[in-house]
Amino acid sequence: MPELSVSEVLELDRRHVWHPYGPMPGRVDPLVVDSASGVRLRLADGSGELVDGMSSWWSAIHGYNHPVLNEAAREQLGRMSHVMFGGLTHEPAVRLAKLLVDISPDGLEHVFLADSGSVSVEVAVKMCLQYWRSLGRPAKQRLLTWRGGYHGDTWQPMSVCDPEGGMHELWSGVLPRQVFVDPPPAEYEESYAERLRSAIERHADELAAVIVEPVVQGAGGMRFHSPAYLRVLREACDAHGVLLVFDEIATGFGRTGTLFAAEHAAVTPDVMCVGKALTGGYMTMAAALCTSRVADGISRGEVPVLAHGPTFMGNPLAAAVACASVELLLGQDWRAEVERIGTGLREGLAPAAGLPGVKDVRVLGAIGVVQLDHALDEAAMRAATEAAVREGVWLRPFRDLVYTMPPYVTGDADVARIARAVCAAAREG
Numbered sequence: 001m002p003e004l005s006v007s008e009v010l011e012l013d014r015r016h017v018w019h020p021y022g023p024m025p026g027r028v029d030p031l032v033v034d035s036a037s038g039v040r041l042r043l044a045d046g047s048g049e050l051v052d053g054m055s056s057w058w059s060a061i062h063g064y065n066h067p068v069l070n071e072a073a074r075e076q077l078g079r080m081s082h083v084m085f086g087g088l089t090h091e092p093a094v095r096l097a098k099l100l101v102d103i104s105p106d107g108l109e110h111v112f113l114a115d116s117g118s119v120s121v122e123v124a125v126k127m128c129l130q131y132w133r134s135l136g137r138p139a140k141q142r143l144l145t146w147r148g149g150y151h152g153d154t155w156q157p158m159s160v161c162d163p164e165g166g167m168h169e170l171w172s173g174v175l176p177r178q179v180f181v182d183p184p185p186a187e188y189e190e191s192y193a194e195r196l197r198s199a200i201e202r203h204a205d206e207l208a209a210v211i212v213e214p215v216v217q218g219a220g221g222m223r224f225h226s227p228a229y230l231r232v233l234r235e236a237c238d239a240h241g242v243l244l245v246f247d248e249i250a251t252g253f254g255r256t257g258t259l260f261a262a263e264h265a266a267v268t269p270d271v272m273c274v275g276k277a278l279t280g281g282y283m284t285m286a287a288a289l290c291t292s293r294v295a296d297g298i299s300r301g302e303v304p305v306l307a308h309g310p311t312f313m314g315n316p317l318a319a320a321v322a323c324a325s326v327e328l329l330l331g332q333d334w335r336a337e338v339e340r341i342g343t344g345l346r347e348g349l350a351p352a353a354g355l356p357g358v359k360d361v362r363v364l365g366a367i368g369v370v371q372l373d374h375a376l377d378e379a380a381m382r383a384a385t386e387a388a389v390r391e392g393v394w395l396r397p398f399r400d401l402v403y404t405m406p407p408y409v410t411g412d413a414d415v416a417r418i419a420r421a422v423c424a425a426a427r428e429g
Ligand code: PLP
Pocket: 116, 117, 118, 119, 121, 150, 151, 152, 153, 213, 218, 219, 247, 248, 249, 250, 275, 276, 286
């Protein structure tokens, strides 16, 4: 039973606890969640439940309190919740690595089990930089990416987030200096593809890798683009000796309608990051997968090891739940569920297209986006969130976006409800 009243939680929260991108002390009272089950969050103030249109930042694809994931966690907890990964190994980690190798694009063979998405991107970048150092090409240490991206909040990932107007703009002068190209248009345009090719060719001598979010640029703007650009990247990287990294942290595990977004283009990157839905949103775990070419390159170097090893690397509890989550996903017709949600969102969000201030409505896989023609300020963001809460739905509108990425187990009536909430929030914004 909870020991604190809701107002005590809020008081302590305001005084002591940082929230994502929040001030200290806190200015806005968050909602206090008591528990969660299925697709619903139960609020601690007794006011009821909210359908989670966010899947807890795109991770809880099976919903909450799932019996299969609970059992996997319980079983592993009774065995070993954690053990250091230096000099030791265990079944959950190797099973998970094998599972990821089996389901990811052909050629990705080696798995680094990191403890968050950002760290997996750090590791991916380190792999690429070290690869070229090992091959005696130490000048190849920069990254090329699209503007408008988001890859996490640690140093290297921040350096490849949108440098202007993005979440890490504050640091753009001191972060590693990367090469930016405009975000890809939604449809394929040969002239843009040509610009991509020539940027890669022009900077090839200093580029370690190109890193992008395939098919969907997520937190940087929820932009969708033609998978054909991924093939352009693959060909240009191969032609000019540059590695290719796909950040599938948001898109992985079915969100865009294929298991990984890379499949839309039938392209294998040299390194791929996954996270978020990897554990069904239960635990913090991510992974960077790489090809044998990358791993072999690193092991030919003067320092033949990948110098990275966080305390919670390969955490057995997270790995056991991740195995259960991936197997749960693969054991069902998840494509049909994602398609069903997409159809419901397309239908339910259609009225938003006629609202004043709405610039675009788009749906891909189980992602529904309403883009406004203006950015929401803090007050408008709060008003939009409250409008969704009045509809019984949890959303997190930001900048010019009201969007949803619901759990795949969201029923049709709840999908319709989420869509109504997105429209209500867009109206308010
Ligand atoms: N990469 C992408 C594409 C993401 O969407 C995110 C998080 O939103 C990250 C990396 C960072 O992951 P994490 O928040 O687990 O560090």
